[in-house]
Every structure is written in C-alpha cells, then in structure tokens.
Amino acid sequence: SAVISQKPSRDICQRGTSLTIQCQVDSQVTMMFWYRQQPGQSLTLIATANQGSEATYESGFVIDKFPISRPNLTFSTLTVSNMSPEDSSIYLCSASATGPSPSGANVLTFGAGSRLTVL
Amino acid sequence: SQQGEEDPQALSIQEGENATMNCSYKTSINNLQWYRQNSGRGLVHLILIRSNEREKHSGRLRVTLDTSKKSSSLLITASRAADTASYFCATVTGGGNKLTFGTGTQLKVEL
Numbered sequence: 001s002a003v004i005s006q007k008p009s010r011d012i013c014q015r016g017t018s019l020t021i022q023c024q025v026d027s028q029v030t031m032m033f034w035y036r037q038q039p040g041q042s043l044t045l046i047a048t049a050n051q052g053s054e055a056t057y058e059s060g061f062v063i064d065k066f067p068i069s070r071p072n073l074t075f076s077t078l079t080v081s082n083m084s085p086e087d088s089s090i091y092l093c094s095a096s097a098t099g100p101s102p103s104g105a106n107v108l109t110f111g112a113g114s115r116l117t118v119l
Numbered sequence: 120s121q122q123g124e125e126d127p128q129a130l131s132i133q134e135g136e137n138a139t140m141n142c143s144y145k146t147s148i149n150n151l152q153w154y155r156q157n158s159g160r161g162l163v164h165l166i167l168i169r170s171n172e173r174e175k176h177s178g179r180l181r182v183t184l185d186t187s188k189k190s191s192s193l194l195i196t197a198s199r200a201a202d203t204a205s206y207f208c209a210t211v212t213g214g215g216n217k218l219t220f221g222t223g224t225q226l227k228v229e230l
Contacts, residue, residue: 043220110161
C-alpha cells in the first residue's frame with residue numbers, strides 16, 4: 001500500500017496566522033482526503049482533494065478557512081487560515097489507491113498526522 | 120456527523136484475554152472497515168467487511184456484521200500489549216467514496 005509523508009509533524013502557531021500542511025504519497029493515488037481529529041476524539045472529514053480542480057468540502061468547512069491544493073496525483077496541501085485556538089487539532093492526510101467502486105470498497109492509508117497547537 | 124457509535128469507549132484487559140468492541144451505525148452501508156490508531160500516529164486499516172458478508176477473519180481478528188441491527192463487532196483474540204491502541208469503525212455508504220468514522224474504543228492491554 002502507499003506510504004504517506006506529512007509535514008510538519010507538529011507546530012505551535014500564533015492566533016491569526018496561517019499554516020500549510022504538506023502531504024506526499026510515494027505512488028499515484030486516485031483519491032486524497034483531509035481529516036481533522038481533536039485530541040481523544042474521532043475523525044471528521046474536512047474535504048476531498050481533487051486533482052486539478054477545487055476541493056469538495058464537507059458541511060461546516062469552507063475554502064476560505066481551509067484552502068486545499070492538489071496539483072498532481074501524489075501531492076496535496078491543506079492550509080489552516082487565520083487560526084484560532086479552536087483550530088488546535090490533529091490534521092490527517094489520507095489516500096486511496098482505488099477509485100470508488102460499485103461495492104464502495106475504499107480503503108484508506110493515512111499519514112502520521114500534523115498536530116497543531118494555536119496559542 | 121458520526122455514522123458509528125462504538126462501545127465500550129474504553130476497555131482494559133490482561134494480555135492473553137480476548138477483546139471485543141462494538142460499532143453501531145445509522146444508515147445502510149456498502150461496507151464497514153476497522154482501523155487502529157496507535158497514540159500519536161495515523162490510522163492503519165485492519166479489515167473490511169462488505170454489506171453482504173456476515174463474518175470475516177484476519178489473523179487474530181474476527182469481524183461480524185449484522186445489517187438488520189446495523190451493528191458490527193471486532194474481536195481480537197489472545198491480545199498482546201502491542202494491541203494497545205484506539206480502534207475505529209468506519210462506514211462507506213451509497214455510491215460514495217468517503218469514510219465516516221465512529222467514536223472509537225480505547226483498548227489497553229496490560230502485561
């Protein structure tokens with residue numbers, strides 16, 4: 001399965017600043033997703049990163065706050081803009097090597113996550 | 120919103136014992152998957168069960184699915200300290216490609 005590298009692994013940021021998280025996959029993948037996980041909680045899908053087009057955002061997440069790029073089939077970035085303490089979380093990049101199938105068998109590989117603390 | 124609710128939220132057992140965790144979901148699914156997350160790490164896929172399957176095995180893992188009750192269980196047999204982690208169920212619904220994760224079970228296996 002694919003190997004995903006995420007950086008930074010952690011960062012401490014000041015309120016009002018922005019941070020870009022990078023996600024690099026060692027092979028071409030069809031689907032890439034960004035999730036947020038607050039400490040001790042489950043994962044919430046932020047958006048699907050679409051190669052060569054605008055990301056598809058889930059309810060409650062907007063492009064101005066979480067701009068996403070995906071210039072090719074192996075790389076994506078997530079920016080957390082104008083950060084506030086409520087944005088302190090773990091951000092996880094994930095990828096699927098296969099596109100959606102009739103059975104919906106979409107198995108994800110995850111990066112190690114980027115732990116963000118906003119002061 | 121969460122599709123899956125898992126119980127127990129936390130489970131502590133002795134090495135060698137079996138661990139069972141349950142997942143309930145709300146809508147019809149295409150498949151259900153289980154993932155493990157070690158502290159401070161990303162998630163690792165463990166096993167997938169399709170909606171037309173009732174039971175599946177992989178090594179020490181056994182997964183069951185009851186679509187009439189909209190529930191699944193994950194059994195880890197002969198647990199080891201290295202099994203200490205959080206376990207999440209995740210569902211795929213409709214013709215989509217997105218996974219919706221449950222609330223997770225924190226498993227601690229003590230020596």
